[in-house]
Every structure is written in structure tokens, then in C-alpha cells.
Amino acid sequence: MNKTALRDLVLIAAFAALIIVLGAVAVPVGAAGVPIVLQNMGIALAAMLLGPRRGFLTVALFLGVGLLGVPNLAGFKPTLAALPGPTVGYLVGYLATPLIVGALTARRPRGTAAQVGVFALAGLAGVAAQYLLGSAGLVLRADMAPGAALAANVVFIPGDVAKVVVAALIAVPVLRALPELRPRRAGGVA
Secondary structure, three states: OOHHHHHHHHHHHHHHHHHHHHHHOEEEOOHHHOEEEOHHHHHHHHHHHHHHHHHHHHHHHHHHHHHOOOOOOHHHOOHHHHOOOOOHHHHHHHHHHHHHHHHHOOOOOOOHHHHHHHHHHHHHHHHHHHHHHHHHHHHHHOOOOHHHHHHOOHHHHHHHHHHHHHHHHHHHHHHHHOHHHOOOOHHHOO
16 A cells, blocks of 8 residues: 555545544434434545545545444444434435535635635535535425424524534644645646
């Protein structure tokens, strides 16, 4: 295994572990017991720092260990336990998020404020995907009407906006200090 592949593997495993640890914070509030979590902030941060490919692999590893029974989700429940439940759509949204956020942050403006703004907007696009896919899960598994399923996400908006702003505020200086973490590549994909 070459040094780049080994570094990627370490980063993917470290961010998957961070996302699992962020599962310690879970406040049940929404429809069908959908909790407020910090894990979606960790997923956005991984995508911002690692890019779409490594970000996706991070989330796949995070969810994959839960398929083996490792308690990895909010409240330290395994992915396996969530698959038949109403929150499964949010897990699919977790997989979509790094692809969206990573792609939208591939070309970064030079200024700090502009970069934070781009990262935060990209994070919001990722959260929107989580809401849409999560709502689909609520429609299919909780027998909710589509409008009611979408409306169930409203309670999460203020917190999710704050979380993506925090992720952006963390990611920008980290990438400035460690540009090799996500080098700029031709075509803008890192």
C-alpha cells in the first residue's frame, strides 16, 4: 500500500470514528422519534475536508460498521436497528451528503469569508438532501403524507444551519493550515 492510500485510509477511519462519537449527542424531538444529532455536522465536515470520494467512503464506513452491529448512530444504536425504521431515509441522505458537499466545495474561493460562505452553503445543500431523503423514509415507513414528512424537518433547520456554519468555520482554517489534506486538483475534484 502506498503512502497516499494509507493516509486516505487513516483519514477515512478517523472521520468515521469522529462521526460515531458525535452520536453521543441525540435529543429526540421530531416526527417518529427523529433526534437532533451532531453526526450530520461531522459528515459535512468530513466532506469539506476530505472531498466527495473520501467523504463518501467515510460515511460508508461509518454506516457499514453499524451493519455489523457496532453501535454507531444517535443514542449508540447500530445501523442495522435503524434499517426497518422511519429514519432510514436520513441514513440514505447521509450517504448523499458528502457527494454534494464535497463536489460543491471542490473549487474554493481564496478569501476566508467567501470560503466559509461557500462551505456553509454547500453544507446546507447536503442537509437539504438529508431532509428530502429523510422525508421519503417517513412517507414510506411512518405512513406520513409527503407534506407532513417535509414539515417534520422544520424543527431541525435552526440547529442544522448552526451546525453547517460551525463545520465551515472549522474546515476553512484547517484547510489553510493543512492544504495537503485536500489538495486542489485539475477539474476541482479533490
